[in-house]
Amino acid sequence: MAIATPVAERTRHFSSSARALLINGEFEQASSGKTFDTVNPASGEVLASIAEGDAQDIDRAVRAARRAFEDGPWSRMTPSERGRIMHRIGDLIMEHADELAELDCLDNGKPLTIARAADIPLAADLFWYMAGWATKLNGGTINPSVPYMPGAEFHAYSLREPVGVVGQIIPWNFPLLMAAWKLGPALATGCTVVLKPAEQTPLSAVRLGELMLEAGLPNGVVNIVTGYGETAGAALAAHPGVDKIAFTGSTEVGKLIAKAATGNLKKVSLELGGKSPNIIFSDADIPAAIAGAAMGIFFNQGEVCSAGTRLYVQQDRFDEVVEGVAKAAKAVKVGPGMNADTEMGPLVSREQFERVTGYLAKGEQAGNRALAGGHAIDGPGYFVEPTVLVDTKPDDVVVREEIFGPVIVALPFSDVDDLARQANDSEYGLAAGVWTKDISKAHKLAKRLKAGTVWVNTYNVYSAELPFGGFKQSGWGREMGEEVLSNYLETKSVIVQL
Numbered sequence: 387m388a389i390a391t392p393v394a395e396r397t398r399h400f401s402s403s404a405r406a407l408l409i410n411g412e413f414e415q416a417s418s419g420k421t422f423d424t425v426n427p428a429s430g431e432v433l434a435s436i437a438e439g440d441a442q443d444i445d446r447a448v449r450a451a452r453r454a455f456e457d458g459p460w461s462r463m464t465p466s467e468r469g470r471i472m473h474r475i476g477d478l479i480m481e482h483a484d485e486l487a488e489l490d491c492l493d494n495g496k497p498l499t500i501a502r503a504a505d506i507p508l509a510a511d512l513f514w515y516m517a518g519w520a521t522k523l524n525g526g527t528i529n530p531s532v533p534y535m536p537g538a539e540f541h542a543y544s545l546r547e548p549v550g551v552v553g554q555i556i557p558w559n560f561p562l563l564m565a566a567w568k569l570g571p572a573l574a575t576g577c578t579v580v581l582k583p584a585e586q587t588p589l590s591a592v593r594l595g596e597l598m599l600e601a602g603l604p605n606g607v608v609n610i611v612t613g614y615g616e617t618a619g620a621a622l623a624a625h626p627g628v629d630k631i632a633f634t635g636s637t638e639v640g641k642l643i644a645k646a647a648t649g650n651l652k653k654v655s656l657e658l659g660g661k662s663p664n665i666i667f668s669d670a671d672i673p674a675a676i677a678g679a680a681m682g683i684f685f686n687q688g689e690v691c692s693a694g695t696r697l698y699v700q701q702d703r704f705d706e707v708v709e710g711v712a713k714a715a716k717a718v719k720v721g722p723g724m725n726a727d728t729e730m731g732p733l734v735s736r737e738q739f740e741r742v743t744g745y746l747a748k749g750e751q752a753g754n755r756a757l758a759g760g761h762a763i764d765g766p767g768y769f770v771e772p773t774v775l776v777d778t779k780p781d782d783v784v785v786r787e788e789i790f791g792p793v794i795v796a797l798p799f800s801d802v803d804d805l806a807r808q809a810n811d812s813e814y815g816l817a818a819g820v821w822t823k824d825i826s827k828a829h830k831l832a833k834r835l836k837a838g839t840v841w842v843n844t845y846n847v848y849s850a851e852l853p854f855g856g857f858k859q860s861g862w863g864r865e866m867g868e869e870v871l872s873n874y875l876e877t878k879s880v881i882v883q884l
């Protein structure tokens with residue numbers, strides 16, 4: 387499959403950009419002078435060569451972030467001034483929405499139409515929403531009772547202060563949006579940042595760096611080091627000058643981050659994997675539930691940590707529903723993301739393509755039957771068919787492990803108790819979907835599901851206002867909403883004896 391649409395001028399600019407590291411407000415080469423290639427997954431061809439930052443560059447970036455935090459204009463700005471810069475960042479994202487959508491489409495593979503309709507506006511909105519928090523981070527007054535100081539009077543209050551220099555490591559599935567999720571709360575709280583984008587998709591983060599400077603963000607407040615996880619990422623997670631590390635990615639690497647953070651006991655927040663159940667009761671609006679199940683897994687090629695990967699259908703409607711989802715899978719228009727009619731693009735990389743097709747092979751060996759798909763699509767490009775697997779058993783690898791591709795496994799259930807047990811039988815707990823017209827059943831089940839997000843009669847609804855994150859091995863802490871701010875704040879008690 388070839389790319390139908392010509393590549394934007396802006397993307398060509400990046401193809402010669404070895405000066406991708408943003409350190410103290412300047413775009414620089416890596417200290418080593420090395421670059422690495424980022425590939426267009428729709429063609430397998432090299433898209434751009436980007437500076438390959440390593441531990442030395444991370445160290446330079448951390449020092450710049452420290453200076454900006456301790457001395458720079460950033461720490462002396464009023465919350466209102468910080469909020470206005472953040473608003474301008476959101477505005478500039480929307481002014482450059484077409485270009486940013488194209489960068490994410492080319493780098494990640496996702497459909498351009500979806501990047502333009504979802505990723506980019508969500509990223510802008512995250513900055514606008516968090517800009518409002520900058521002026522609303524107040525502590526409180528407290529009346530202490532101190533039994534061993536009878537008669538003493540106090541005036542006590544709490545302050546909420548930025549945690550300091552923050553390291554942020556993000557994945558490749560929503561390149562710009564994941565940068566926004568991370569940067570928004572860090573900037574609202576007054577922290578300074580070293581951001582490491584995923585090596586598969588560094589382009590839009592670098593462009594965002596340019597836009598943030600244009601918006602008036604002072605030098606050193608956000609530093610961006612492109613490079614590999616094992617080198618640049620690991621150096622950031624272990625760096626003693628970093629006060630807090632925020633990570634989104636695989637559970638496997640999340641555990642490495644948590645270990646690396648023990649050196650200086652930096653604060654850690656983790657948004658990790660999932661194996662989310664999407665649950666359809668017999669009394670659901672079945673056509674809507676079928677469409678929701680298909681969207682829940684095929685959106686963004688299934689490369690979504692909260693993808694609805696385990697489809698549980700009440701026994702008496704099982705055949706009807708899975709046939710419906712299989713029909714929807716066969717109708718998905720797969721192609722290069724740049725094509726206007728593409729609904730699902732290629733997987734992000736050869737590695738990811740091999741991971742997903744490896745799971746398809748394991749499923750076949752275990753006797754799983756593909757009602758739709760089940761195979762790779764002939765290249766070039768890393769395309770895999772939208773796949774619906776049945777005849778699975780609860781302990782099959784494809785039922786237990788995160789595939790991170792367009793593969794759904796379907797299992798039947800008898801009643802609510804059977805369902806709740808099966809749905810919660812996972813080491814993950816990121817999200818869940820429930821389809822029923824019985825509102826009491828939906829709310830009762832929402833309480834029983836061990837998941838950070840429960841969607842009822844819908845799926846994949848995200849908003850800057852809604853906290854997002856996981857139970858169990860899906861992570862520590864929450865992204866977005868008011869709740870994420872606590873990841874970036876220290877609380878200080880001040881006690882004055884009167």
Ligand code: ADP
Nearest residue numbers: 556557583584585614615616619620635636639
């Ligand atoms: P995937 O395997 O699907 O690419 P990862 O969890 O490996 O997902 O990647 C998510 C992010 O974590 C990327 O930015 C990647 O560079 C980074 N990363 C990978 N390995 C490490 C590591 N050992 N230490 C720190 N960051 C890492």
Ligand code: MG
Nearest residue numbers: 615636638639
């Ligand atoms: Mg990895």
